[in-house]
Amino acid sequence: MKRALCLLLSAVLLLGLFAGCGKQTTPETTAAAGTETTAAAETETTGEAPKKHVKNLVIGTTTANTTFNLYGQTDIFGRINYVNFCRANWIYEDENGDLQPFFFTSFEISEDGKVLDFTWPTTAVWSDGEKVTWDDIDFTFRFLKDTAKSSSFIHLVSVEPTGDDSGRITFSEPDVYGWLSGSATMQGLLPKHVWEKFEGTDDYKNYTEPDAAVGCGPYKLVSYDVDAQVSYYEAIPENNYHGEITVDSVTIKTYADQTAIMMALNAGEIDCYYAYSTPIDATLIDLISDSAVDPGESIYAGEDQITFGMTRPAGSDYQFRLAVTKAMDWNLLTDAIGGGYGEVPRAGIIPPSCTGYLDGLPQFAQDVDEANRILDEAGYKDVNNDGIREFPDGSEMKILIVPQYSKKMDLRNRIAEVLIDNLKAVGVNAYVDQEIIVSSEVWESNIQAGNYDIAIGYTTAGMARHTSAFRYYVYEPKPGTERSASWLWGTYTDEEFNSTVWRMLNASSREEYVSCIQWLQQEAADTLFGCALSWTSCFYPYRTDKYEGWYNRPSWGVVNDELWYSLTSK
Amino acid sequence: MGKYLIRRILTAVFTIYVIITVSFFMVRFMPGDPLQHLVGQEEYYYLLDTDPEELESIAEKYGLNDPLGVQYVRYLKSVVTLDFGIAYSNKKPVVENVFSCIHWTVLLSIPTWILGGLLGGVLGVLAGWRPGKRLDCVLTPIALFLNTVPSNCIGVLALALFAYKLRWVPIGGMTSGIGTGWVRTLDILKHMALPLSILVLFRCSGDFMLMKSSVSQVRHADYTTTAASKGLSDRKILFRHVMRNAMLPYMTSMCMQMGGLLSGSMMIETIFGWKGMGQLFYNAVSSRDFPTAQFCFLISAFCVVMANLLSDILVGVIDPRVTVK
Numbered sequence: 097m098k099r100a101l102c103l104l105l106s107a108v109l110l111l112g113l114f115a116g117c118g119k120q121t122t123p124e125t126t127a128a129a130g131t132e133t134t135a136a137a138e139t140e141t142t143g144e145a146p147k148k149h150v151k152n153l154v155i156g157t158t159t160a161n162t163t164f165n166l167y168g169q170t171d172i173f174g175r176i177n178y179v180n181f182c183r184a185n186w187i188y189e190d191e192n193g194d195l196q197p198f199f200f201t202s203f204e205i206s207e208d209g210k211v212l213d214f215t216w217p218t219t220a221v222w223s224d225g226e227k228v229t230w231d232d233i234d235f236t237f238r239f240l241k242d243t244a245k246s247s248s249f250i251h252l253v254s255v256e257p258t259g260d261d262s263g264r265i266t267f268s269e270p271d272v273y274g275w276l277s278g279s280a281t282m283q284g285l286l287p288k289h290v291w292e293k294f295e296g297t298d299d300y301k302n303y304t305e306p307d308a309a310v311g312c313g314p315y316k317l318v319s320y321d322v323d324a325q326v327s328y329y330e331a332i333p334e335n336n337y338h339g340e341i342t343v344d345s346v347t348i349k350t351y352a353d354q355t356a357i358m359m360a361l362n363a364g365e366i367d368c369y370y371a372y373s374t375p376i377d378a379t380l381i382d383l384i385s386d387s388a389v390d391p392g393e394s395i396y397a398g399e400d401q402i403t404f405g406m407t408r409p410a411g412s413d414y415q416f417r418l419a420v421t422k423a424m425d426w427n428l429l430t431d432a433i434g435g436g437y438g439e440v441p442r443a444g445i446i447p448p449s450c451t452g453y454l455d456g457l458p459q460f461a462q463d464v465d466e467a468n469r470i471l472d473e474a475g476y477k478d479v480n481n482d483g484i485r486e487f488p489d490g491s492e493m494k495i496l497i498v499p500q501y502s503k504k505m506d507l508r509n510r511i512a513e514v515l516i517d518n519l520k521a522v523g524v525n526a527y528v529d530q531e532i533i534v535s536s537e538v539w540e541s542n543i544q545a546g547n548y549d550i551a552i553g554y555t556t557a558g559m560a561r562h563t564s565a566f567r568y569y570v571y572e573p574k575p576g577t578e579r580s581a582s583w584l585w586g587t588y589t590d591e592e593f594n595s596t597v598w599r600m601l602n603a604s605s606r607e608e609y610v611s612c613i614q615w616l617q618q619e620a621a622d623t624l625f626g627c628a629l630s631w632t633s634c635f636y637p638y639r640t641d642k643y644e645g646w647y648n649r650p651s652w653g654v655v656n657d658e659l660w661y662s663l664t665s666k
Numbered sequence: 667m668g669k670y671l672i673r674r675i676l677t678a679v680f681t682i683y684v685i686i687t688v689s690f691f692m693v694r695f696m697p698g699d700p701l702q703h704l705v706g707q708e709e710y711y712y713l714l715d716t717d718p719e720e721l722e723s724i725a726e727k728y729g730l731n732d733p734l735g736v737q738y739v740r741y742l743k744s745v746v747t748l749d750f751g752i753a754y755s756n757k758k759p760v761v762e763n764v765f766s767c768i769h770w771t772v773l774l775s776i777p778t779w780i781l782g783g784l785l786g787g788v789l790g791v792l793a794g795w796r797p798g799k800r801l802d803c804v805l806t807p808i809a810l811f812l813n814t815v816p817s818n819c820i821g822v823l824a825l826a827l828f829a830y831k832l833r834w835v836p837i838g839g840m841t842s843g844i845g846t847g848w849v850r851t852l853d854i855l856k857h858m859a860l861p862l863s864i865l866v867l868f869r870c871s872g873d874f875m876l877m878k879s880s881v882s883q884v885r886h887a888d889y890t891t892t893a894a895s896k897g898l899s900d901r902k903i904l905f906r907h908v909m910r911n912a913m914l915p916y917m918t919s920m921c922m923q924m925g926g927l928l929s930g931s932m933m934i935e936t937i938f939g940w941k942g943m944g945q946l947f948y949n950a951v952s953s954r955d956f957p958t959a960q961f962c963f964l965i966s967a968f969c970v971v972m973a974n975l976l977s978d979i980l981v982g983v984i985d986p987r988v989t990v991k
Contacts, residue, residue: 160756162758168757170755170756170757245719245720247717302752302757304758321841323841323843324843325839325843326842350939351837351839352838352936352937355822356838356939359825359826359829359837363830363833363837365837536702537699582714583711
């Protein structure tokens with residue numbers, strides 16, 4: 097018996113060792129791993145004190161660390177390239193929402209919005225050592241237009257060099273600003289020698305060979321370990337688009353969830369957190385137990401919002417909409433949505449971190465007496481004395497609340513509960529249709545047909561950046577397209593409102609964009625076709641004990657386009 | 667015995683076919699547009715606005731526009747050829763994703779099965795043979811506690827205590843990605859120490875209670891009294907007579923546990939960031955990655971059916987009376 101037991105235990109141990117040794121191969125080295133970068137600071141002789149470089153910055157994330165494709169947007173590699181990491185994006189957006197040079201060392205939009213003149217750095221290199229050439233620039237635009245069929249380049253006419261380090265892009269329509277502000281900040285140069293093998297039918301997004309990661313950003317992928325969910329990167333000093341690169345190498349480590357991230361931050365295993373459009377949940381911030389961890393709080397650009405059904409009896413009445421906003425418990429909503437971190441919103445819907453925010457609009461506040469008075473005066477009275485108000489014509493009034501079907505269903509159901517309670521307190525009978533909250537098809541057909549009195553939806557930070565929350569209120573389809581094949585959830589039929597939203601989305605300059613979005617905020621405040629439910633804070637925590645020069649960009653956190661050039665050792 | 671075997675095998679094959687068919691229809695009739703889950707809600711509406719042709723081509727590529735019958739035949743073919751297509755979540759072949767996870771699950775589940783089963787069985791026999799003695803008094807409340815508290819609860823507490831507060835083990839993951847050879851092996855052992863310990867504890871407690879109960883039932887049986895009256899020692903009575911008869915439910919349970927060897931422990935794998943089958947299944951269901959979820963479900967169901975079959979065969983061998991019925 098003893099012998100049998102010993103044999104079994106030995107077998108278990110051997111199995112463990114076998115499985116461990118099975119992955120003894122060195123981390124898969126990619127084609128990108130060419131030269132080694134020294135950790136020594138490389139400073140120019142400008143007379144300034146040399147910057148103390150960060151030898152290795154460790155970033156924690158919850159996004160998978162498995163796929164490494166320069167064009168892809170999945171996994172952490174695809175997501176961190178949004179902030180100019182291994183890919184050099186054409187331009188980037190600064191804290192004020194202004195477009196700044198990145199790969200384009202300078203750029204100018206023509207007055208008619210159809211031509212972009214730019215310069216580019218002839219010293220830039222690909223991570224496999226090849227030089228970046230004009231052919232790469234020319235190839236990338238042809239790839240985006242013909243192979244990837246990017247909608248931004250439908251009207252692209254030509255891409256031509258105008259000098260050794262300059263070029264011109266011409267569109268047949270005023271699409272330049274729309275492309276720059278809409279997608280050029282997350283889109284960059286592709287190496288011709290890698291991507292020219294793909295034609296229209298090839299699945300270039302799923303390309304996983306080692307050279308799929310070759311880019312000309314400030315960093316190159318050196319190696320990765322899928323089992324450990326870790327990837328390693330080194331700086332490419334030549335690609336100093338924004339100045340001297342002060343972070344010599346970067347390690348990105350994936351954790352199981354945000355709780356593990358918080359533990360790793362407290363323990364000093366990681367220096368900061370990054371995940372695109374996924375800040376740390378406010379309920380986990382209390383887990384910070386080390387004074388060296390900064391919660392990285394900023395105002396989130398996205399928000400939860402409501403839309404009134406403007407084609408139905410209650411929602412079409414401004415007095416009813418006004419009464420609803422007076423009945424709502426704004427503090428409770430802010431607590432429910434932002435875990436106590438956030439503020440009661442103002443009437444223009446979009447929060448201050450969005451481009452073109454219009455300051456000075458009235459802030460919402462609960463006033464139940466005022467809500468009751470408005471409803472009484474508007475004729476919504478309890479005629480049969482059952483405690484519930486009827487429509488002015490005496491018919492039964494039941495307000496249908498429709499929460500958006502999504503992964504965060506539980507939060508939106510909770511918001512619906514709060515709204516139902518708030519409306520009940522002023523004698524309005526509101527309800528949620530159970531069929532709608534369990535089926536995306538039922539929800540979608542209702543929202544597309546405008547079958548709701550109050551719809552609860554949300555805008556992510558990514559959508560808020562350029563498209564903005566106003567896209568969710570649109571009723572008319574994009575000019576030139578058919579209603580049946582469009583994404584239209586709004587019920588506000590006002591012609592000027594609809595045309596302004598589409599004009600904003602296709603703006604040919606920043607001035608036009610800002611003018612449109614400010615008009616829309618004012619319109620939202622004046623007519624109350626909808627409102628934000630809370631302007632919440634978001635959290636991207638980081639450690640402050642080893643490094644300085646962190647800049648916490650609202651809604652993005654400290655891992656942003658400028659981090660690689662500003663962070664230094666203490 | 668032959669007829670019994672054939673009957674059992676045919677039942678197993680039919681059960682697997684039913685499971686395959688049910689899994690096909692179950693996924694198709696789940697609420698939600700697969701195309702929306704495939705590209706993500708936000709991206710779906712963005713493409714609807716800017717590039718509806720791209721959406722149409724994705725639907726075509728994944729065969730979402732085909733009639734249900736065509737999809738079913740294609741699905742049966744894919745099951746036979748183990749071609750479950752591309753995972754929605756990371757755009758890699760489903761089989762590749764599954765095979766990259768399966769050995770990590772086995773690394774946890776086989777030691778758990780062996781260590782937990784042995785420990786639980788032996789301790790259960792001892793506690794059941796001498797009820798009310800010190801061993802029984804100490805182990806029974808612990809086993810009861812472990813049987814009633816969910817494993818994810820203990821998992822989170824253990825992670826917070828041993829990984830975060832005491833820093834004895836790493837905070838999740840399977841390896842830190844450092845070194846090769848022995849260094850890597852030791853690193854993996856260090857990472858698996860906590861999840862494995864918890865899994866062994868839970869498996870051990872279940873098997874302990876089962877074995878204790880079985881032994882308690884047979885220790886007063888007539889043949890035990892007869893053996894004692896013949897003057898046999900306690901040890902001989904226990905191992906020759908009691909254990910053999912108490913083994914049947916324990917063997918069945920061990921076989922059934924074999925069915926879960928490849929499906930992994932979803933909660934523990936998720937908590938500890940162990941990229942095994944349990945976490946793969948959990949992520950596939952959360953992100954509505956239907957092809958991956960379907961394959962994981964089929965593997966799990968196949969293992970359970972096979973384990974059931976093995977259990978029937980073993981029980982038939984140990985107790986031939988079963989085959990006559």
